Amino acid sequence: MTAQGQTFNDRILAARHSIAGQGLAKAVCKATTEEIIGPKKKHLDYLLHCTNEPNVSIPTLANLLIERTQNPNWVVVFKSLITTHHLMCYGNERFTQYLASSSSNFQLSAFLDKGGVQAGPLRGYDMSPFIRRYANYMSEKSKSYRNVAFDFCKVKRGKDGGTLRQMTGEKLLKTLPHLQAQIDSLLEFDCSAQDLNNGVINACFMLLFRDLIRLFACYNDGIINLLEKYFEMHKKQAREALDIYKKFLLCMDRVGEFLKVAERFGIDKSEIPDLAKAPSSLLEALEAHLASLEGRKPGSGGTTPTGNASAFGAASGDVIDEKTAARLLQEEEAAMEKFRSTASASNPFAAPPAPEPEETPNILDLFGVPAPANSAPAPVSAAPAAAPLDFTSAASTKASDDLLQLSGNPFANMLNAAGSGQPVNYSPASAFNTSGSGFPSLPSQPGQFTNENAFNNIFGTNGTSATAVLQPQGSSNNTNKDKIITGDLDSSLANLASNLNFGNQKRGGLVPQPRGPPMAGLNAMQSQPMAHPFM
Known part of the structure; x- marks a missing residue:
């Protein structure tokens, strides 16, 4: 294969298509030969004419070109992409529509020509990266047409009736990203002037240059329209518009580098537009407006106004400089100090709640014994620290005042004393002081029983004290002293029943009948015979 003229493979393939009567396939083969030059104009013009003919199948033409891109030779693949690009730019729109209908036309992301040296220093390995990038651009061009339903390179441009100049703000925000x-x-x-060293890549670069001029002019119209509507947008749209404008500033630098390569390549300066950068005050005004919509100070967010596009690129990547970070930290510390100073005054949970008095039930009320006079509960904080309990002050020697032994119950007295809020002096020795009998000393309270004589008349003790009647049989003061615990009601009733002896003692006079119902639990009394006072 040589750099000049068609190769033997090209001639064989063209003859095969001629014999088969496939004129369209022969024209595609002629435009995509292995010759290291750009596609010839006569072949391109013929294919352009075919796109406008109604009797020519556009899908057939497109599929023939796509099939040539699967060739292992880098020249054939490159020239197939150039021919397809040329037809998309200057051919009938039906051709572009068909390519946009499929998203898998140019699958060349892994293309690599491992062939030998071709025409001296030219290698397929060196051209393969440019083929992959070019195929990617062709796919993106078809995708954008599929998304917006028109070709940006063919739309009307300028302030008088430009397509993007007349778009609404909402539609513009959806179109500009594509x-x-x-x-x-x-x-x-991303090619350099040194890479443009053969006719194939030169033809590709010229098509890309013309596309870029049209695309950037369309882009500029869209940005102008966007800025005119920016101050009328709400917060979400304004944020999107500001991001688009930032990307536009970054794109201007890259476009400028591409145009410098085109100038070194030999393109006339009159065809290269002059890119004038927008003043930095415009960007600051846009950011200040967005900050006012978001209710924050200008420059306090993730964006920082900059004077050039390169420094602005760092801010667009969500990078905060040291000064902004220090200012944000100071503002955060000031806000925390203000919060701490006002937290104690405004926090309702800072002070502990007032303690509520707890009512202790009076267990003596179950048996008709009145509660202590001072029954009002005292505050918790006013209660004295653990004071000893003392029951000796209210003790009495009359057992008839409390037959149920409730006054001698240390647990009942402790609960009632705690409910009354008064300190109770407790002494273990005095709590169980039996005073020579089997029962503890009982307090004397007037009104609980009639008198001691009536008690003696009822139980027939003949002058014997009540403590002697209630003392267990066969027990002495020495053996039972300080040993009998009378804290349980059941045990007290049992002791009372076992110690009551209604023997055949002669009593003179009329003995009154017991008042009230008989006490439950006196089963032991039924086993002893009782003498009727009139018998």
Whole structure:
């Protein structure tokens, strides 16, 4: 294969298509030969004419070109992409519509020509990266047409009736990202003047240059329209518009580098537009307006006004400089100090709640014994620290005042004393003081029983004290002293029943009948015979 003229493979393939009567396939083969030059104009013009003919199948033409991109030779693949691009730019729109209907036309992300040396220093390995990038741009061009339903390179531009100049703000925010993606994929071709050393890549670069001029002019119209509507947008739209404008500033630098390569390549300066950068005050005004919509100070967010596009790129990547970070930390510390100073005054949970008095039930009320006079509960904080309990002050020697032994119950007295809020002096020795009998000393309270004589008349003790009647049989003062615990009601009733002896003692006079119902639990009394006073 040589750099001049068609190869033997090209001639064989063209003859095969001629014999088969496939004129369209022969024209595609002629435009995509292995010759290291750009596609010839006569072949491109013929294919352009075919796109406008109604009797020519556009899908057939497109599939023939896509099939040529699967060739292992880098020249054939490169020239197939150039021919397809040429038809998309200057051919009938039906051709672009068909390519946009499929998203898997140019699958060349892994293309690599491992062939030998071709025409001296030219290697397929060196051209393969440019083929992959070019195929990516062709796919993005078809995708943008599929998304917006028109070709950005063919729409009307300028302030008088430009397509993007007349768009509404909402539609503009949806359209400009697709235009940005197409321009970014074109700029990723990233070739230098030294790489433009053969006719194939030169033809590709010229098509890309013309596309870039049209795309950037359309992009500029869209940004102008966006800025005119920016101050009428709400917060969400304004944030999106500001991001688009930031990307536009970054894109301007990359477009400027591409145009410098085109100038060194030999393109006339009159065809290269002059890119004038927007003043930095415009960006600051846009950010200040967005900050006012968001209710924050200008520059206090993740964005920082900058004077040039390169420094602005760092802010667009959510990078905060040291001064902004220090200012934010100071503002945060000031806010925390203000919060701490006002927290104690405004926090309702800072002071502990007032303690509520707890009512202790009076267990003596179950048996008709009145509670102590001072029954009002005292505050918790006013209660004295653990004071000893003392029951000796209210003790009495009359057992008839409390037959149920409730006054001698240390647990009942402790509960009632705690409920009354008065300190109770407790002494273990005095709590169980039996005073020579089997029962503890009982307090004397007037009104609980009639008198001691009536008690003696009822129980027939004949002058014997009540404590002697209530003392267990066969027990002495020495053996039972300080040993009998009378804290349980059941045990007290049992002791009372076992110690009551209604023997056949002769009593003179009329003995009154017991008042009230008989006490339950006196089963032991039924086993002893009782003498009727009139018998």
